[in-house]
Amino acid sequence: MAVQSIDDRRATAVAILRLLFGRDFARTFDIQLWDGTKIEAEEPARFTLLINGPEALRAALLPPDEVSAGRAFVNGLLDCEGDLEAAVGVLHAAFDAFHPRALPALLTLLLRLPKPPSADHAGEARLSGRKHSLERDRAAIGFHYDQPIAFYRSFLDRELVYSCAYFDEHVATLDEAQIAKIDHALRKLRVQAGERLLDIGCGWGALVVRAAERFGARVLGVTLSQRQYEEANRRIQAAGITATARVELRDYRELRREQSFDKIVSIGMFEHVGRSHLPEYFSTAYALLRPGGLFLNHGIAARRSGRRTKTHAGFVERFVFPDGELVPIGEALQIAEHSGFEVRDVENLREHYARTLRCWVANLERNRTAAVEAADERTFRVWRLYMAGSAQGFASGRMGLHQSLLAKPTKSGSVDIPATRRDLYV
Numbered sequence: 001m002a003v004q005s006i007d008d009r010r011a012t013a014v015a016i017l018r019l020l021f022g023r024d025f026a027r028t029f030d031i032q033l034w035d036g037t038k039i040e041a042e043e044p045a046r047f048t049l050l051i052n053g054p055e056a057l058r059a060a061l062l063p064p065d066e067v068s069a070g071r072a073f074v075n076g077l078l079d080c081e082g083d084l085e086a087a088v089g090v091l092h093a094a095f096d097a098f099h100p101r102a103l104p105a106l107l108t109l110l111l112r113l114p115k116p117p118s119a120d121h122a123g124e125a126r127l128s129g130r131k132h133s134l135e136r137d138r139a140a141i142g143f144h145y146d147q148p149i150a151f152y153r154s155f156l157d158r159e160l161v162y163s164c165a166y167f168d169e170h171v172a173t174l175d176e177a178q179i180a181k182i183d184h185a186l187r188k189l190r191v192q193a194g195e196r197l198l199d200i201g202c203g204w205g206a207l208v209v210r211a212a213e214r215f216g217a218r219v220l221g222v223t224l225s226q227r228q229y230e231e232a233n234r235r236i237q238a239a240g241i242t243a244t245a246r247v248e249l250r251d252y253r254e255l256r257r258e259q260s261f262d263k264i265v266s267i268g269m270f271e272h273v274g275r276s277h278l279p280e281y282f283s284t285a286y287a288l289l290r291p292g293g294l295f296l297n298h299g300i301a302a303r304r305s306g307r308r309t310k311t312h313a314g315f316v317e318r319f320v321f322p323d324g325e326l327v328p329i330g331e332a333l334q335i336a337e338h339s340g341f342e343v344r345d346v347e348n349l350r351e352h353y354a355r356t357l358r359c360w361v362a363n364l365e366r367n368r369t370a371a372v373e374a375a376d377e378r379t380f381r382v383w384r385l386y387m388a389g390s391a392q393g394f395a396s397g398r399m400g401l402h403q404s405l406l407a408k409p410t411k412s413g414s415v416d417i418p419a420t421r422r423d424l425y426v
Contacts, residue, residue, distance in 0.1 A: 009054040010037060012112045016057050019106055021094050029082075029090065047082030059116035061106070070315035074381045075120050084361065084388035089396065123378050125322035132274045132323065134251050138224045140323045141272065145225040149204075150374035155363040155383075159206040160231070163268035163298065164353040164401045174359045177352075182210050185265055187424050188345065188405050189294050190416065191215045195262040198222075198288060200252045201269025205232025212236075212245035217263075221247040222255070253284055260290045262416075270299025270332075274325045278332060282339035291410040294417065295341065300353075301400045302326035320386045329402050336406055344417060345405035350394040353401040357391035 010033055018025045030048040031039040034056070051057060060072035069091070072078045080087045125143050129136040152160055157178045165177035166184045185207070191197060193216030202208050202221025205228070211217040223229050232247040239245075264285050273281045285295050317324065333343050364371055364384055371380045393399040407415040 009113060010035065012109055013051055013054065013057055014039070016061075016106065016109045016113075017051075019102060019109065020061075020098065021090070022097060024090060024094060029087065045082070046086040047080050047084065049087065050079040050081065052077050052079060053116075055114040055116040058110045058113040059119070062110055064103075064106075066314040067318050070319060070385060071119055071121075071124075073385050074123075074319065074378055076381070077116070084384060085358070085392045085395075088385075088389045088392040092392070092396075123382065124318050127322050132277050134253065136323070137251065137272065140321075141224040142226070143322055144320060145203075145223075146227050147379065148374045149227060149231060151371055151379065152204075154367040154371040154374060155360045155387075160204040161206045162203055164349055165356040165359075166349065167352055167355055174356070174363075177356070178206070179210070181352075182207050183214075184424075185267065185296050185298060185403065186211055186215055188403065189263045189265060189296050190418070190423075191217050191263055194218065196220075196260070198255075198261040198264045200264065200266040200285070201272070202228070202232060202247055203268070204228050205235045205247055207265065207267065208232060208245050208247060209235055209239055209241065212241045213239060217244070219245045220261075221245075222250050222252055223247065224249070224251060253280065255284070255288060257284075257287045259288060261288055262290055262293050264289055264293070264295040265298070266296070267298040270297055271321065271324050271326060274323065275327050275331075278327070278335045279339060282336045282341060285406075286340045286408055289408045291408055292414055292416045293408050294344075294415070295406040295408070297332075297336070297402075297404045297406060299332075299402065300326055301329040301332065301402050303328065303398055303400060315389075316386060319382045326399065329400060329404070332402075333404060336404070340408065341406040342409055342415070343404065344407050344415070345403075345421070347403045349401045349403060350397065350399065354391050354394040357387050357394065361387050361391065 013033060017031060026039045027042050028046050030041050030045045031051070032048055033051050034053050056072060056077035059077050060069045062068065069078070125140070127136055127139050127143070149160070152162065156162055157175045159175070159178060161178035161182070164181065165174060166181035167177045168180045168184070171177045171180050191211060195217050197211050197217040197219045199208050199211075199219060199221040202223050205221060208219045208221040211219045221232060223232070226249065229247055229249040236242055236245050236247065266285070289295055329346065333346070337343065361384060364380070364387070368380060390399070394401065407417065409415050
């Protein structure tokens with residue numbers, strides 16, 4: 001095979017981009033090739049797509065899936081200066097609009113480019129054992145959550161709340177929005193002083209501490225992350241609330257069924273459970289909750305499409321959340337009802353999550369040096385892409401973030417909940 005000249009490689013790369021993006025080619029974004037060639041946008045540019053080598057597009061598009069594209073970004077073959085969320089949106093639109101009839105032409109062009117070196121798979125999840133076994137779930141949680149705490153401090157709020165914030169009226173900062181989210185959840189549960197509260201997947205303990213200090217609850221948090229367990233208990237000790245709050249390093253499935261809680265909350269853990277284990281998840285929560293009690297389940301859901309809903313796969317599965325799986329909210333609630341729960345309230349906060357993620361991306365980009373020092377450049381690139389892509393997913397409606405308030409009625413049908421929602425907003 002003849003070796004392409006520099007001009008031929010450049011022309012081939014531009015032809016690939018024109019075929020991929022169609023009418024959107026260089027419309028709202030600039031393109032810069034490895035040799036400094038720049039194609040300026042027709043309209044004010046929202047970002048610059050950087051093609052950092054003649055082999056970059058072949059690496060990103062062969063095989064044509066999001067893992068290849070994501071790996072090319074993580075390895076620095078592709079990059080984005082400017083609005084990465086907008087770049088993800090343009091790429092999603094291009095892939096959605098791409099017609100299968102154009103695939104042979106695309107493959108022909110890609111094979112004209114130099115073959116990339118063997119891909120660097122460092123930092124990709126390679127779990128073993130039965131999916132969603134206790135041992136494998138511990139490994140999956142450790143993969144995602146056991147980064148150095150200094151890395152999370154580079155983009156999270158002061159209390160290290162790693163879930164959707166709640167931008168209520170008069171909330172101006174991410175710190176305030178995360179406290180507002182915790183209070184919003186605890187108010188929905190109508191947590192009262194002295195009540196027993198279980199926090200499934202408690203993270204670094206922000207809700208545990210808040211519920212004990214401000215609401216007077218007796219709180220147990222559980223997590224599978226060693227580093228979260230250590231930090232949460234450090235906070236509990238520092239706050240002087242060891243008599244009413246504790247965090248244990250254990251799976252929620254290991255809790256004794258004879259224990260009983262007045263209220264249960266699960267924020268941002270639901271995505272790790274897996275579709276096949278949702279009956280066990282809801283049944284366990286139901287068994288741990290006293291009759292008349294409430295369970296607030298806060299989790300990400302896939303939007304149901306005309307075809308079978310896909311699992312939480314691809315780039316996120318490989319680089320971020322191994323074994324994570326999203327299901328439509330209707331399916332999740334149906335399983336909850338089959339477990340005995342009564343659905344009392346559902347709220348979709350996806351716009352709040354898009355805004356939360358934008359705050360995180362801005363913080364991460366602003367604190368890049370600290371993030372790289374705490375972890376490494378590769379981790380920084382993975383999380384920047386993952387969070388910007390997630391923001392685009394919530395903003396576009398491809399994903400939802402639902403708080404579902406579930407009740408376990410007594411034999412007579414009563415539940416500890418007011419007749420209206422008015423108390424939530426007073």
